[in-house]
Amino acid sequence: MTAARARRPAPQGFAKGHGAENDFVVLPDPDNRLDLSNEDVVRLCERHTGLGADGILRAVRCTATPEATAMAADAQWFMDYRNADGSRGATCGNGIRLLARYLVDAGQHEPGAFAIATRAGLRHVHVPTRSHDGSGPVTVMMGRPRLPGSDSIEVAVGHRRWPALHVDMGNPHAVAFVEDLAHAGALLIAPIVTPLHAYPHGVTTEFATLRAPRHLALRVHERGVGETRACGTGACAAVAALRTREMHSTAARYTVDSPGGRLRISAHADGTMDLTGPAVVIAHGTITLPCTQA
Numbered sequence: 001m002t003a004a005r006a007r008r009p010a011p012q013g014f015a016k017g018h019g020a021e022n023d024f025v026v027l028p029d030p031d032n033r034l035d036l037s038n039e040d041v042v043r044l045c046e047r048h049t050g051l052g053a054d055g056i057l058r059a060v061r062c063t064a065t066p067e068a069t070a071m072a073a074d075a076q077w078f079m080d081y082r083n084a085d086g087s088r089g090a091t092c093g094n095g096i097r098l099l100a101r102y103l104v105d106a107g108q109h110e111p112g113a114f115a116i117a118t119r120a121g122l123r124h125v126h127v128p129t130r131s132h133d134g135s136g137p138v139t140v141m142m143g144r145p146r147l148p149g150s151d152s153i154e155v156a157v158g159h160r161r162w163p164a165l166h167v168d169m170g171n172p173h174a175v176a177f178v179e180d181l182a183h184a185g186a187l188l189i190a191p192i193v194t195p196l197h198a199y200p201h202g203v204t205t206e207f208a209t210l211r212a213p214r215h216l217a218l219r220v221h222e223r224g225v226g227e228t229r230a231c232g233t234g235a236c237a238a239v240a241a242l243r244t245r246e247m248h249s250t251a252a253r254y255t256v257d258s259p260g261g262r263l264r265i266s267a268h269a270d271g272t273m274d275l276t277g278p279a280v281v282i283a284h285g286t287i288t289l290p291c292t293q294a
């Protein structure tokens with residue numbers, strides 16, 4: 001800590017919201033003054049003694065953070081995503097849709113198409129003008145999934161084991177197709193994903209089952225969080241795994257049902273994917289943050 005940055009409690013505005021019940025606290029921090037420790041994030045996300053969330057979305061102007069200055073010509077805002085355990089994530093499909101909704105609702109951005117900077121690069125979002133009443137779907141262009149495919153991945157829960165596919169959506173995923181989603185158990189602890197060297201920084205695990213052609217049901221255990229009600233990058237990873245498994249090569253639309261709601265994914269002929277689903281701001285408030293301020 002430098003002399004110029006002292007740790008003192010300070011009031012901070014926040015919004016709470018969710019994308020298909022994957023829930024987040026949004027912290028507007030245009031000038032990059034907040035320096036959240038892992039403990040600060042854990043406290044905020046704690047469901048009994050904090051605001052309760054799967055993660056934190058800190059909204060910082062690209063011009064105010066070295067992490068995003070290179071993207072400042074294309075995007076006004078940078079999403080500093082933190083998992084509920086405090087770890088930094090490269091991107092978050094539901095989080096970025098909620099952040100886009102928040103920026104439009106808060107008058108910080110015009111509705112329509114715009115870009116948001118993330119640690120995984122620029123993500124283009126679309127908040128329809130007519131959904132300016134705070135409801136309605138928000139879309140994010142998720143880019144092209146990568147399936148490195150060199151290792152034979154296996155996911156294990158208790159005595160059950162499944163082969164899995166490694167999918168990189170800007171963050172790491174292991175997708176296992178299961179007969180019954182209940183076979184994944186309570187998911188109170190992380191599934192064991194091997195070989196360990198395939199995921200040196202941890203992994204988000206998807207359990208997917210086919211309900212109908214191009215229609216998946218999904219449960220996700222997120223790295224740094226636990227089981228969540230939905231996961232945007234996870235839904236795209238599951239669709240990418242399905243397309244590989246079933247050798248789909250043409251553009252197609254997919255439906256992914258998670259405990260928190262339905263996400264729709266368009267896979268384009270060039271391999272890129274768009275993710276669409278609900279994104280809702282449910283509350284605004286002020287909290288006193290015990291963290292570093294300039």
Ligand SMILES: N[C@@H](CCC[C@H](N)C(=O)O)C(=O)O
Binds near residue numbers: 083089093094225
């Ligand atoms: N909920 C997210 C994914 C968040 C990041 C993940 N926990 C990680 O550590 O990579 C989504 O909607 O994509």
